[in-house]
Structures are given as C-alpha cells and as structure tokens.
Amino acid sequence: MIDRLDPAKYLGKWTLILGEVNTGKTSLCRAILGEMCKYGLEDRIAIVDLAPEVPETMAKDREIKGIGGRLVPPDRDNLVYLRVPLAAPRLSSKGEREALEKARLNALKIGTLFEEWNRLGRDILFVNDISVFLQAERAESVVKLLNKAQTLVANGYYGNKLGAGELSQRERRQMDLLKLYFHQITIT
Numbered sequence: 001m002i003d004r005l006d007p008a009k010y011l012g013k014w015t016l017i018l019g020e021v022n023t024g025k026t027s028l029c030r031a032i033l034g035e036m037c038k039y040g041l042e043d044r045i046a047i048v049d050l051a052p053e054v055p056e057t058m059a060k061d062r063e064i065k066g067i068g069g070r071l072v073p074p075d076r077d078n079l080v081y082l083r084v085p086l087a088a089p090r091l092s093s094k095g096e097r098e099a100l101e102k103a104r105l106n107a108l109k110i111g112t113l114f115e116e117w118n119r120l121g122r123d124i125l126f127v128n129d130i131s132v133f134l135q136a137e138r139a140e141s142v143v144k145l146l147n148k149a150q151t152l153v154a155n156g157y158y159g160n161k162l163g164a165g166e167l168s169q170r171e172r173r174q175m176d177l178l179k180l181y182f183h184q185i186t187i188t
Contacts, residue, residue: 005035011124014152016182018175020159026051026069026128029155033126034074043078046122047071048113050132052088052106071128080120082113089135089167096166103135103167110137114145125149130178131156131171139177154182 010032017025036045049071073079086106093099110133117125125146133142134156146152158175162168 005032007032007036007039007041010036010153011151014146014149014182015154016130016179017153017155018158018179019155021157021161023159025155026071029071029126029128029153032153033071036124037074037076037079041124042076044122045073045078045124045126046080046082046117046120047073047126047128048110048117049081049083050086050110050113050127050129052086052129052132054088054091069128071126080117080122082116084109084113086110086132090162090165099165099167100136103132106132107136111145118145118148123148123150125152125154127152127154129156130154131158131175134174134178135167135171137174139174139181142174142178143181152182 015032017028019025033045033047036042051070070083073081086109087102089099089102089106093102127146130142146154156175156178158172
C-alpha cells in the first residue's frame, strides 16, 4: 500500500510507469494523483483514461485479472476526466487482423481525447494505459501530442501475459521507443 508520495518528485517531469498486468500501475498513478490534489493542483490536472472496456467474463476466460483498471479521479470539481469507450483488441478479437483494426479505431477515438486536452490547456496530464494508443500509433506521434504537458504521468502494459501476437510485438516496440522520451523517470 502506498501511503504518501511527494508531488515535487513528479512535477515538471515526465514519468512512465510500466509493468505486466495487475502489477499496480494504475494504483500508483492514482496515489500520485491523490497527492497532487492534496496540494491543490487539481485545476491544472487533466486525466486521459484509456483503459479499454473488458467484460469480466472475457477476462475470466483468459485467466487475466486487473485488465482495464480505471484512473477514476478523486471527487474534485476542478479535475478534468476525459474518456471514451475503447475496445480491448487482444482480448476481443479472433485474430491479429481484427485486433489491429480495433486498435486503429481506438487510436482515432483517443486522438479526439488529446485534442480536447490540448484545447483545455491543462499542464499536468495523467494518461492511464498509454499502451492502448501504441497498439496502432507510433511513439513519435504520441510524443507530439504529449509535448504540451509540463508534468506527465503515464502508465502502460509492458509484459508477456497477453500473448506475443503481432499486436503485442508492435506495442512493445513502440513502448521501447516511447521510453526514450521519458528519460526523467521510468518506473518498472
């Protein structure tokens, strides 16, 4: 259990939290977010929550726990929470072609969330499960969207439990590239 985190450790930096499924990535983001709110920063914060829609029966069938954890904000009026329904391509597809098509459709929806965040002008950004965007987008494209954030805390899948299909391999390669941009703090 995470008790207290110093928000100063994260302010003005880009932090990438990586791990396998069900390793506490979203919980750590939630703890950092909570501490920033305690310091009165909520009017500067936007959350882009990319956790996909995963029916519980689908996760049970694949014997996977912890997929699709939301980064639901604390009850604060000034926080911006951006989210659209997204598919879980690996879990909901019969093959790689279908999974890649679902990932591309997700990427289009996600692009609108980042446009909305840019329009709002919030300088502290939390991105829950940035790996969902990398299933169809290139790391360089993602960085271009994120460049306006002075403080960025993002988490993403970086593991083996979801299989080694084409979609997973692509996501892992792009995450490796994205890690280069998060040179300040990477937690695995």
